[in-house]
Amino acid sequence: MSGDTAGAVDGSTTGAGLAHRVPDLGALELLLAVARLGSLGRAARETGITQPAASSRIRSMERQLGVALVDRSPRGSRLTDAGALVTDWARRIVEAAAAFDAGAQALRDRRDSRLRVAASMTIAEYLLPNWLLALRAERPDTAVSLHAGNSAAVAERLLSGDADLGFVEGLAVPAGLDATVIAHDRLIVVTAPGHPWARRRKPLSADELAATPLILRERGSGTRQVLDAALGGLARPLIELSSTTAVKAAAVSGAGPSVLSELAVGEELAARRLVEIPLEGVRLRRDLRAVWPTGHRPVGPARELLALTRGPA
Amino acid sequence: MSGDTAGAVDGSTTGAGLAHRVPDLGALELLLAVARLGSLGRAARETGITQPAASSRIRSMERQLGVALVDRSPRGSRLTDAGALVTDWARRIVEAAAAFDAGAQALRDRRDSRLRVAASMTIAEYLLPNWLLALRAERPDTAVSLHAGNSAAVAERLLSGDADLGFVEGLAVPAGLDATVIAHDRLIVVTAPGHPWARRRKPLSADELAATPLILRERGSGTRQVLDAALGGLARPLIELSSTTAVKAAAVSGAGPSVLSELAVGEELAARRLVEIPLEGVRLRRDLRAVWPTGHRPVGPARELLALTRGPA
DNA sequence: ATGAGGGCATAAGCTGGATTTATGAGTGGC
DNA sequence: GCCACTCATAAATCCAGCTTATGCCCTCAT
Secondary structure (H helix, E strand, C coil): CCCCCCCCCCCCCCCCCHHHHCCCHHHHHHHHHHHHHCCHHHHHHHHCCCHHHHHHHHHHHHHHHCCCCEEEECCEEEECHHHHHHHHHHHHHHHHHHHHHHHHHHHHCCCCCCEEEEECHHHHHHCHHHHHHHHHHHCCCCCEEEEECCHHHHHHHHHCCCCCEEEECCCCCCCCEEEEEEEEEEEEEEECCCCHHHHCCCCEEHHHHHHCCEEEECCCCHHHHHHHHHHCCCCCEEEEECCHHHHHHHHHCCCCCEEEEHHHHHHHHHCCCCEEECEECCCCEEEEEEEEECCCCCCCHHHHHHHHHCCCC | CCCCCCCCCCCCCCCCCHHHHCCCHHHHHHHHHHHHHCCHHHHHHHHCCCHHHHHHHHHHHHHHHCCCCEEEECCEEEECHHHHHHHHHHHHHHHHHHHHHHHHHHHHCCCCCCEEEEECHHHHHHCHHHHHHHHHHHCCCCCEEEEECCHHHHHHHHHCCCCCEEEECCCCCCCCEEEEEEEEEEEEEEECCCCHHHHCCCCEEHHHHHHCCEEEECCCCHHHHHHHHHHCCCCCEEEEECCHHHHHHHHHCCCCCEEEEHHHHHHHHHCCCCEEECEECCCCEEEEEEEEECCCCCCCHHHHHHHHHCCCC
16 A cells, blocks of 8 residues: 555656646536537536636636637537547546546445445456446436455355345355356556566566566455466565555556556556566466355346446456 | 437436535545555645645545545554545546646647647547656656647648657558558447347347448548448448547437447446447458658657557557 | 654634626627 | 527625644654
8 A cells, every 4th residue: 555656647756736737527527518518508507507607617727728628609619629639538537537426425325225235356446436337327316335345255245144246356256155257357467668578579478477576466365366376376476565556556666577457457558657568378367256145146226237247248 | 519418427417516526636636645655744745735734635525425535543544445445446537637637738838849749539539648648757848749630630730840740540641651550449339238239149240230320420530431441331321420429429328329449439338338239240440550751750759759659559 | 751753633814716696798590 | 670699707705725823642762
């Protein structure tokens, strides 16, 4: 959880103060509404503010960004070319915020919720918010609660009746539970772009990987289990850290190579903070499973959510 | 750019007011700093505010979310289990904001920039912000300007000396330009989850696709070009819209099937607002290319950026 | 044990940004 | 020519977050 970092996102590198250069969520939502509705006034009404407020907000956003975003005319407002681009970028922020909101609501609702979910960390972090969003779109009134923990904790909550549906990422299905595979996850070798491996031509061999000290999660984590199994219990730790985030931060800072879930490093790969090192001769694939107490097939909201998770591979 | 929408993100579906339920960027950045530094005070200092301000901000965030995020102790502050989860979700918002910022800065800098980039819309929307972020990480003082347009516009800017490096996504390289393939993009068939095709067992055939009216960009767009070529000029439009966003919105609302870049629909697939329909017998793959005036190999910052884009496929 | 230092909480006062109401002004349809 | 729609401006209000000034708690070193 600690571990020093030099990631662009974590602030230390960038001249801190993203918040001063990026409009706030309200303004971005307003911009999306303007783009969709073609009028400041209508967008204002939809957003629940008055027209002058919207006008002023868009204007200060343009001042802040130094770019004209909308073409105002007495017949309405259309996006500028630059405005269209900005709006698309803004949409991605708002989407992330919507996922955040869905997740946060599930954490809060803990009490009188109709669907109680228990999930392992990787799934809770990267997949569940989007599923919850989809569920909300179909059944807006289903209150969901979420509890995150390792496989054992998930199993315990299910068996004790404290959860209706679980998601785990380990190799085996915990005893007493039925399961169905809902997706796959690939573990990949990553390094900072400056690492020597980043310039290799040939894929890494399993032996090389096993012989190299790696930045890893602690023994017992789902990721570590799969890696150890694939390599024959031989993964050498260079550092052991207790959260995926800390591992990523260490890898980004160039401390060494690491093996992480594909899901966890999507952003880092896209922004070239990390690069994937091709690997041959090992299948670092693991199944992600939905689980429930043996015999008690999911019904109602749980069934609903389960159906949503049967995504594209 | 208009086109009605029912996407969860665009507001109409969700009980509007994401901004009231999600902490603002400043608070999220502060939370990340606390997670990284293990102390409210240190996080405050790094963020440029005082310790009581940080304390109050975190507290109101906890009140807003209804969840305890950090465990305060006289020795520092550590994240709660829920806090760790929230922080990870928050990181995704901040990452999107960082990309937004990088893009916005490039739109603004237009004047005295050392690297002038021209790019097609799909690339500018989905790929460039991350590249700019990576470039900034390596060369923090390189001012970049960005102009987005279709392939012809990109070529024109390069040939007239108004841009140093271009990115295009069409089938052919415009005359007078040298190019290198930097990535590939796959076009995929998508529908709303409720569409009959979403329940098909067998992959779609090319003939079926060609025979079905689709929601498409206007003729002449890069996407349309590739599709027409692959199908033999036969794609039937159900509706023609002038922006990828509008097409997506129409598809999400269930108006019909569409063919879109994989890049453009990542979020929608993840949140199950759209589903991919397997297709066989057609290769809807297109190359993304970096381009520059024949003979003038990129040098300096342009070379730098080019190197960053040679990503994982 | 005792004082120093780091860490967090509380209280009071200030400030700035965003909002609302009220109004004006331009454009197009009937 | 009037009505309906658009956006802009001005003035007053209100609230959220900031800072400064404290106090308490804990730990560690002397």
